[in-house]
Amino acid sequence: xxxxxxxxxxxxxxxxxxxxxxxxxxxxxxxxxxxxxxxxxxxxxxxxxxxxxxxxxxxxxxxxxxxxxxxxxxxxxxxxxxxxxxxxxxxxxxxxxxxxxxxxxxxxxxxxxxxxxxxxxxxxxxxxxxxxxxxxxxxxxxxxxxxxxxxxxxxxxxxxxxxxxxxxxxxxxxxxxxxxxxxxxxxxxxxxxxxxxxxxxxxxxxxxxxxxxxxxxxxxxxxxxxxxxxxxxxxxxxxxxxxxxxxxxxxxxxxxxxxxxxxxxxxxxxxxxxxxxxxxxxxxxxxxxxxxxxxxxxxxxxxxxxxxxxxxxxxxxxxxxxxxxxxx
Amino acid sequence: xxxxxxxxxxxxxxxxxxxxxxxxxxxxxxxxxxxxxxxxxxxxxxxxxxxxxxxxxxxxxxxxxxxxxxxxxxxxxxxxxxxxxxxxxxxxxxxxxxxxxxxxxxxxxxxxxxxxxxxxxxxxxxxxxxxxxxxxxxxxxxxxxxxxxxxxxxxxxxxxxxxxxxxxxxxxxxxxxxxxxxxxxxxxxxxxxxxxxxxxxxxxxxxxxxxxxxxxxxxxxxxxxxxxxxxxxxxxxxxxxxxxxxxxxxxxxxxxxxxxxxxxxxxxxxxxxxxxxxxxxxxxxxxxxxxxxxxxxxxxxxxxxxxxxxxxxxxxxxxxxxxxxxxx
DNA sequence: CAACATTGTGGAACCGGTTACATAGAGGTT
DNA sequence: AACCTCTATGTAACCGGTTCCACAATGTTG
Numbered sequence: 001x002x003x004x005x006x007x008x009x010x011x012x013x014x015x016x017x018x019x020x021x022x023x024x025x026x027x028x029x030x031x032x033x034x035x036x037x038x039x040x041x042x043x044x045x046x047x048x049x050x051x052x053x054x055x056x057x058x059x060x061x062x063x064x065x066x067x068x069x070x071x072x073x074x075x076x077x078x079x080x081x082x083x084x085x086x087x088x089x090x091x092x093x094x095x096x097x098x099x100x101x102x103x104x105x106x107x108x109x110x111x112x113x114x115x116x117x118x119x120x121x122x123x124x125x126x127x128x129x130x131x132x133x134x135x136x137x138x139x140x141x142x143x144x145x146x147x148x149x150x151x152x153x154x155x156x157x158x159x160x161x162x163x164x165x166x167x168x169x170x171x172x173x174x175x176x177x178x179x180x181x182x183x184x185x186x187x188x189x190x191x192x193x194x195x196x197x198x199x200x201x202x203x204x205x206x207x208x209x210x211x212x213x214x215x216x217x218x219x220x221x222x223x224x225x226x227x228x229x230x231x232x233x234x235x236x237x238x239x240x241x242x243x244x245x246x247x248x249x250x251x252x253x254x255x256x257x258x259x260x261x262x263x264x265x266x267x268x269x270x271x272x273x274x275x276x277x278x279x280x281x282x283x284x285x286x287x288x289x290x291x292x293x294x295x296x297x298x299x300x301x302x303x304x305x306x307x308x309x310x311x312x313x314x315x316x317x318x319x320x321x322x323x324x325x326x327x328x
Numbered sequence: 329x330x331x332x333x334x335x336x337x338x339x340x341x342x343x344x345x346x347x348x349x350x351x352x353x354x355x356x357x358x359x360x361x362x363x364x365x366x367x368x369x370x371x372x373x374x375x376x377x378x379x380x381x382x383x384x385x386x387x388x389x390x391x392x393x394x395x396x397x398x399x400x401x402x403x404x405x406x407x408x409x410x411x412x413x414x415x416x417x418x419x420x421x422x423x424x425x426x427x428x429x430x431x432x433x434x435x436x437x438x439x440x441x442x443x444x445x446x447x448x449x450x451x452x453x454x455x456x457x458x459x460x461x462x463x464x465x466x467x468x469x470x471x472x473x474x475x476x477x478x479x480x481x482x483x484x485x486x487x488x489x490x491x492x493x494x495x496x497x498x499x500x501x502x503x504x505x506x507x508x509x510x511x512x513x514x515x516x517x518x519x520x521x522x523x524x525x526x527x528x529x530x531x532x533x534x535x536x537x538x539x540x541x542x543x544x545x546x547x548x549x550x551x552x553x554x555x556x557x558x559x560x561x562x563x564x565x566x567x568x569x570x571x572x573x574x575x576x577x578x579x580x581x582x583x584x585x586x587x588x589x590x591x592x593x594x595x596x597x598x599x600x601x602x603x604x605x606x607x608x609x610x611x612x613x614x615x616x617x618x619x620x621x622x623x624x625x626x627x628x629x630x631x632x633x634x635x636x637x638x639x640x641x642x643x644x645x646x647x648x649x650x651x652x653x654x655x656x
Numbered sequence: 657c658a659a660c661a662t663t664g665t666g667g668a669a670c671c672g673g674t675t676a677c678a679t680a681g682a683g684g685t686t
Numbered sequence: 687a688a689c690c691t692c693t694a695t696g697t698a699a700c701c702g703g704t705t706c707c708a709c710a711a712t713g714t715t716g
Contacts, residue, residue: 001702003701003703004702004703005703014665014666014667015666015702015703016668016704016705017664017665017666019704019705020705025704025705026664026705027662027663027664027665028665029664029665032664046440046441047441047703048382048443048701048702049438049442049443050381050382050387050441050442050443050701050702050703051671051702051703052702052704054376054378054379054382054670054671054672054673054701054702054703055670055671055705056671057671059378061421061442064422068407069406069407072400072403074403075398075400075402075403079396079398079424082422091423091442092422093389093419093421093422094420094421095410095419096407096410109374110377110419112374113375113376113377114377114378115376115377115378214600214601243601247601247603269400270598270601272542273542273571273598274601274602274603275578275602275603329672331671331672331673332672333672341695341696342695342696342697343672343674344674344697344698345695345696347673347675348674348694351674354675354693354694355692355693355695356694356695357693357694357695360694375672375673376672376673377673378672379671379673379674379701380672380674381673381701382673382674382700382701382703383672383673383674383675383700383701384673384674384701
């Protein structure tokens with residue numbers, strides 16, 4: 001591998017001049033520029049990121065910490081982050097935290113050691129104090145960490161309201177809400193949205209909790225529906241639970257959407273492939289990731305973005321688990 | 329951030345001794361060891377990966393290049409690689425190539441500049457010569473690059489044979505094979521497996537090609553089945569096409585598995601969630617990723633693994649798109 | 657024309673580690 | 687006592703960049 005001094009030697013200038021040329025900092029005369037350019041081409045020179053990082057204490061690496069890339073929500077998010085990073089010349093390190101604080105802390109330390117430029121963090125859990133000590137640029141995704149950390153979220157409450165209003169408009173009167181684990185703030189907001197939308201009307205509501213997991217949700221919902229056959233509308237706080245509900249209904253001989261309607265939340269691809277395909281409140285996942293990445297890069301490149309938080313509206317996608325004819 | 333010389337100063341030894349202590353290289357006396365340990369604790373010292381990389385020209389970063397993390401096959405693979413890397417103290421940079429040689433080349437250069445320790449490469453396309461110049465440890469996943477590059481693949485031919493034999497055993501006699509794009513070697517092997525399995529018996533076969541994409545496959549298969557209603561068994565070279573087939577059949581009023589049976593290939597999670605759930609040849613995706621990562625790390629840590637290639641057997645998962653009663 | 661600003665360049669310290677080499681004391685051998 | 691081998695440690699060069707500072711040449715201004 002050729003180094004900057006090889007280039008300097010061949011171009012008959014000093015390394016300082018070459019460095020200035022490379023970074024477009026300071027003056028470089030026309031003939032120096034010329035000879036440097038030819039030297040670089042001739043030697044096929046590529047500057048070492050590592051050496052530069054050591055000097056500048058900065059790299060072009062972004063750390064992305066998510067719970068689990070296998071969770072169908074995250075691949076698209078990761079892709080959005082990576083695309084945006086790529087566009088701006090950054091590179092992404094992928095970390096799966098499993099929502100485990102120890103692992104999270106470990107990654108944090110590793111990333112720090114590598115002088116990463118910044119971190120995008122998707123922790124759904126409660127605020128972990130160790131994030132407050134980090135002096136790196138951070139953007140929180142999906143869940144706020146701290147009031148002065150820029151955050152990108154979906155408007156969960158609004159989305160839930162959208163879903164619930166729609167269920168009711170489609171004639172459902174006996175609503176079941178499948179919440180996520182209590183620790184997830186996003187799930188709480190969705191439940192709140194559900195409650196505000198269903199409270200005013202003359203509607204019966206129930207709320208049960210389930211992990212965001214197909215199989216677990218299926219079991220819980222199966223048991224519930226068995227004992228409560230009057231439910232005619234389900235709002236699930238995740239598409240995973242919604243699909244669980246679908247399977248549970250199938251096993252119980254409940255026809256969807258004729259006997260019971262279902263609306264999910266998330267907008268993951270699977271929802272479109274299931275039969276009947278899932279009506280859902282789709283988060284704009286790609287935009288979520290893109291926005292977070294852009295926000296982070298802005299911060300990295302010097303702008304202080306204290307307090308800048310962005311809330312992205314989700315969108316109701318009407319498919320086959322709800323009825324076409326609207327009442328009201 | 330504290331440095332090694334801070335530690336050396338506080339411990340009243342030289343940086344060389346501290347470095348020796350950290351790397352367990354060379355001799356360190358008992359009292360030096362003691363004072364270094366306390367100094368490190370007191371200062372909360374964490375060595376800089378970057379500085380070390382500059383010296384050693386090695387990092388603990390592994391580059392993972394895949395076509396697209398959004399493709400449902402890759403999240404689990406990426407997770408396996410990351411898990412294994414984590415276990416051995418490595419870190420993963422995620423690169424989406426979109427099967428685009430230019431992007432691939434770009435990433436290759438970027439990764440080289442960062443002194444990554446090695447690269448795991450999943451390119452389904454034809455051999456790209458630029459990989460031959462790379463002097464980094466490489467492992468090819470899913471597709472061989474070169475005879476002397478260690479490679480991890482699924483036994484595609486065997487899997488296809490498994491699927492086809494099973495379809496025939498379940499009574500299908502008029503088989504349609506949905507191949508992948510011609511450029512994918514893995515798809516070719518699957519078609520070959522299909523052909524060897526179906527040739528000997530008294531069976532009619534057809535082969536059509538489709539991208540590995542739900543919607544595209546659905547359209548192509550819909551058109552085909554419309555004109556060829558006698559097909560009673562489909563072997564799809566990917567679960568994506570299999571699901572497309574399922575939807576096409578649904579739209580045409582063909583009952584699955586009563587009128588027509590379907591077997592997919594890949595074993596992605598969606599297959600289990602679709603109705604009826606998909607009988608498929610499951611690749612052991614996690615093991616694929618894990619094996620590749622381990623192979624790479626072995627190489628990184630000094631072992632020359634020329635010619636070491638591993639072929640992992642897939643497994644037939646019988647679900648609901650095939651009939652229970654076996655003929656024969 | 658003197659004083660000063662602007663442009664162009666190189667020397668050398670520095671980033672935070674690793675490592676070759678020199679050195680020195682302790683213990684063992686003959 | 688002379689010599690050798692370990693063990694233990696420090697000095698300093700090096701990895702490949704960035705950047706401060708000094709300095710020179712040239713242009714500009716009053």
